[in-house]
Amino acid sequence: MAQHEGHLGAVYGAEGPQEVAALYDRWADTYETEMARAGYRHPAIGVALLARHLPRGARPLLDAGAGTGLLGEWLDIMGYPEVEALDISAGMLEMARAKGVYSRLHNLPLGGELPFADGAYAGVISTGVFTTGHVGAEALPALIRICRPGGVIVLTVKESLWQGGFGVAVEALVAEGGASLAEMTAPYVSMPGEPGTTPSRAVVLRLKP
Numbered sequence: 001m002a003q004h005e006g007h008l009g010a011v012y013g014a015e016g017p018q019e020v021a022a023l024y025d026r027w028a029d030t031y032e033t034e035m036a037r038a039g040y041r042h043p044a045i046g047v048a049l050l051a052r053h054l055p056r057g058a059r060p061l062l063d064a065g066a067g068t069g070l071l072g073e074w075l076d077i078m079g080y081p082e083v084e085a086l087d088i089s090a091g092m093l094e095m096a097r098a099k100g101v102y103s104r105l106h107n108l109p110l111g112g113e114l115p116f117a118d119g120a121y122a123g124v125i126s127t128g129v130f131t132t133g134h135v136g137a138e139a140l141p142a143l144i145r146i147c148r149p150g151g152v153i154v155l156t157v158k159e160s161l162w163q164g165g166f167g168v169a170v171e172a173l174v175a176e177g178g179a180s181l182a183e184m185t186a187p188y189v190s191m192p193g194e195p196g197t198t199p200s201r202a203v204v205l206r207l208k209p
């Protein structure tokens with residue numbers, strides 16, 4: 001696995017969700033500047049894929065692991081009028097709140113059940129969350145449950161997770177008929193300015209209508 005320094009190295013090495021939350025709380029103020037410096041691409045790719053698979057105006061959407069709200073700003077510009085943010089870090093969510101683009105904010109963990117109704121969302125998007133030391137395939141069942149029939153789930157997934165079982169979990173889901181794989185990118189480097197970044201891929205799942 002690549003070695004990273006600073007905040008990035010710390011969050012990748014976190015031992016459990018509470019440590020992840022505390023580390024992001026401390027990073028929140030400078031996250032966007034540091035990620036811009038690293039040439040961070042996941043949100044741009046996620047928004048592009050969502051716009052290709054979900055019509056303008058679809059609502060509501062859930063930004064799962066929203067962080068400081070990079071996606072929320074761009075989804076607003078792209079014509080998605082109702083986007084909710086969920087994140088385990090209260091500090092990151094405060095930055096997202098300040099942008100004034102999210103209709104609701106939820107300080108909750110991904111990885112188990114979520115307190116939302118079946119089919120509550122027209123779409124779910126999550127960028128930079130399914131990665132080293134963060135969230136794995138255990139979060140998929142709840143995201144699928146809260147996405148409505150015919151809706152889409154857009155995820156970026158670090159290649160080490162994908163090869164380590166995430167890909168198999170997606171294949172199983174598709175084989176069971178609950179969702180189809182609408183699109184998958186080739187592996188790409190999400191932070192070209194951060195040496196040694198392990199590639200990721202982005203996937204679009206469409207729930208059975």
Ligand SMILES: C[S@@+](CC[C@H](N)C(=O)[O-])C[C@H]1O[C@@H](n2cnc3c(N)ncnc32)[C@H](O)[C@@H]1O
Nearest residue numbers: 024065066067070087088089092109110127128
């Ligand atoms: C690399 S940031 C990505 C933020 C935003 N999606 C973006 O692309 O800029 C990862 C985010 O996932 C959140 N996160 C990590 N583990 C989580 C979990 N178990 N549940 C919810 N959020 C989590 C972190 O707090 C952080 O805000």
